[in-house]
Amino acid sequence: MKLLKGFALLLASTVLLAGCSKKTDELKIYSIIHEEETQALTDLFTKKTGIPVSFLRASTGELVNRVIAEKDSPQADVLLGGATSYHIQADKAGALESYESPLAKKVPSYARSENNTWTGFCVLTLGIGVNSARFQQKFPNEKVPATWEDLVNPAFKGEIVLTNPVASSTAYLFVQDQLQRLGWENGWNYLLALSELVGQFPDSGSAPAKLVGTGEYALGVSYLHALAKYNAEGFDITLVAPPQSVGDVDCISILKNTKNLDAAKKFVDFMLSKEAQELMSSIDFTIPVNPEAKPAAGSIPVSQIDLIDYDAALASSQKEEVLKKWSSEVK
Structure with a gap:
């Protein structure tokens, strides 16, 4: 029922987007980032360029699947947000356009694809x-967890909230963090042990922070x-x-055709600009990839985090197998 409602919402949004098609210069965006950030960014873009924007906000899995399904006749122009593995997936399906923005030269190599089909605009x-x-x-009588291993404490059963990786790029990144740092077998042992302690697997990547903040869960x-x-x-x-964490980038892509x-x-150029990335950081505390942009006070710089050497291509290639295993083994 939940899935059907989601498709109904997306279908209704398609009609809304199509109804604006008479404006040939209107930019249509599929947005994975939060609505507040999307609205602020698109408002600033329109103010600077005069180009009107409409957008559909939905989860990563929904929008990436939609982009791939619509690749021969896209109903939007840009995919905004989502980790690299999802943009790699869309690229492999032939759904993305190659474009090298003049500002991409300022972006670190890990935040852009070799064929210019996706570019990162903030670090996650x-x-x-x-x-x-x-x-x-x-x-x-328990210590606050300082490592990923500390989280697998039987005492915490029912007090941990973790997003569902089938629906959310946030949780899939977490799953890949464990598989890549521990290896396939030990990584799955960790994930299955942790899943037994989780009290809720919401679909939205933003849910755990909110549920912890409001005191519904301890962790x-x-x-x-x-x-x-x-x-x-x-x-x-x-x-x-925690040490041995994973870092990735939120990406932007232009849809093929x-x-x-x-x-x-122009919107890709805008998202790589100092102004756009500082605006986004001021709203959601992300770390800009543009070295000229300053992150919001209170955010944790990447330089202070111990990161593994994350293989985004591996994460993308394993996605179907990993999610199938998760769906069958995590109850």
Whole structure:
């Protein structure tokens, strides 16, 4: 029923987007990043360029599958957001256009594809969020987890929230973090042991930070920037950056066969600009990839985080197998 409702929403949104097609210069965006950030960015883009924008906000899995399904006749021009493995997946399906923005030269090599089909605009790193008051109440004799291994403590059963990796790129990145740092067998042993302790697997990548912040759970796995945002808003969240974490980038791509290529290129240029990345960081505490852009105060710099050598191509190639195994073994 939930899936059918999701498709109904997407279908209705397609009609909405199609109804605006008379404006040939209107940019249509499929957005994986939050609606607040999407609205602020597209408003600024329109103000600077005069190009109107409409967007559909949905989860990573929904939109990437939609991009691939529509590759011969895309209903949008740009895919905004989502980790590299998902853009690699769309590229392999022949759904992305190659474009090298003049600003891409400022972007680190790990944040752009060799064939210029996707480019990163902010850095994403995973961590653990702790609701200090609830943790102290529930676990007065336990130490706050400092490593991923510390999270697999039987005492924490039912008090951990982790996003569903089938629906969310956030959780799939976490799954790949464990598989790549521990190896396939040991990684799955870790994931299955942790899953037994998880109290909820929401579909939205933003849910764990919110649920920990509001005190519904003591612990949650989330992007550090999401946790930092709730912390800055006054929620009781302690940020933990475990060693051997994973770093990736939120990417932007132009959809193959778009009829609005010029406007799409301008939006890519805009997203790689200092102004756009500082605006986004001011809203959600992400770390800009443009070295000229300053991250928001309260965010944790990448230089202070111990990251594994993450293989995004491997993550993409294993995705179908990993999610199938997750769906069959995690109850």
